[in-house]
Amino acid sequence: MAGKITLYRAPTTVADAEEIADWLRERLAADVAVRERFLDAHRSDDGGAPSTEELAEQFAEARVSSPYERETGNTMLGIRRYEERTLDHPERAGGVLYDGVGVQRALNAAIPESERPLDHLHVALLDRAIGTWGDHDARWHKRVNLLGQPAIVSVPGLYEAPAKPEQYYEEKQKTALLSGDAPPREVLESEVEGEFLVADDPRTTEALKGYVLQAVHCWRTGEGFCEEEICRLSNPHRQPGVVEAQLRDPEFCEAHAESYE
Template sequence: MVETVTLYRAPTTVADADALADWLRDRIDAEVRVRDRLLGAVDDTLAEEFAAARVTDPHEQSTGNTMTGIVRYEERALASPERAGGIVYDGRAVQRALNARLSEQSLDHLHVPLLDRVVGTWGDHDGRWHKRVAVLGQPTLLSVPGLYEAPAKPEAYYEAKSKHALMTGDTPPREVLEADVDGDFLVADDPRTTDALKGYLLAAVDFLDTGSAFCDDERCRLHDAHRQPGVVRAQLRDPAFCEAHGERYG
């Protein structure tokens, strides 16, 4: 059983780690701690490991570019995270790198860093990388930008994007599409970000306790929705949990 959860802040995002911790404390019988950014106090070789974890082709499983300039970029991004962006990293590789740097290693102590990076996992079933909100395990990675980018947006979003490109020959700014397209979906720096991450955080605890990854019930906060309307339904609408998880966490 999980006895301690340590949640790490991502200060360049709108995710409120303290509010997440308070919500989690009401639902599990464990100590919940909040610490500063995990990537802010690491050794000098982490930049090279991030460079090696870069996804360079969405359809190639091999990753990484450790040329000096790329490693220098990652060093700057670790020091000044507001300068990072636009890159997808192999979530399992990042997980291994951070696991090796955890100061407290035990089976009953879960570490959950909120990340300002986009992470993904390789899909053997379709031969491409998939962006993820959460990469469960030790530590569990919660990608804040992944919450906006990983789940697919409503069909109307992509239809409007194609129509604009057909008429103008270029890609419309994201802000234009988000303003013009009806439908409920999360956008960058969405004020609902903290609420939407709660179920993913609890799923991390549930996975370590039970070995079960996410819930099949689309109405449950422990469900890993693949489309934005599904995220909104699972995380921001009633009921909060399916019957089984409601008995456990409700």
């Protein structure tokens, strides 16, 4: 399936959208373009696109208030003003989890009508943490990506969503019991054995290539994630699995190597 893919930068992160786009071009018969941050490219206070105030309202409605409460949203004036500030100054954002489906709905509505043909996929690298509600355990779960239109790939989700090695949490709990406070993340990362990605990890761009391709693969074929743990199209729930799938050879299982190598 040929078509067009538009990849949007996340300039406050270390993710290199141009490198990801080049990697996609080597594997796809598609026109891959790179644009500025989605929330800048499709936002206007002069009409023709959602305004800062409108987008801020939608992000406020998508805020997760508790990991164990299904209902989302806090549209108090102070929260809306915070969301407006972070739209203009994204480096100030952080520490908030958003309902990924709610964010995706808002971003979908912001795509111009002329850019909504079925053969045009938008993929937004996002500097926000997103989650989905788990009916099986009645809690929110952070996600790295959300497939669909537009597809969302959360850069902080890469570090936060897949679980780290058990020793990481054991050391964190032990230090908290002894000192009454959790140790700095940097201390834990230096003491815990095992492979996992951390904030601003130099391997971020390489790892995100597979998550972007997952969105493209779903758009091209209608298929979900791959069941083979060694494949870039798999969706592991633990950090060692992310390292194995995204940063180790082979890149793909035998079935998907035919399409993407």
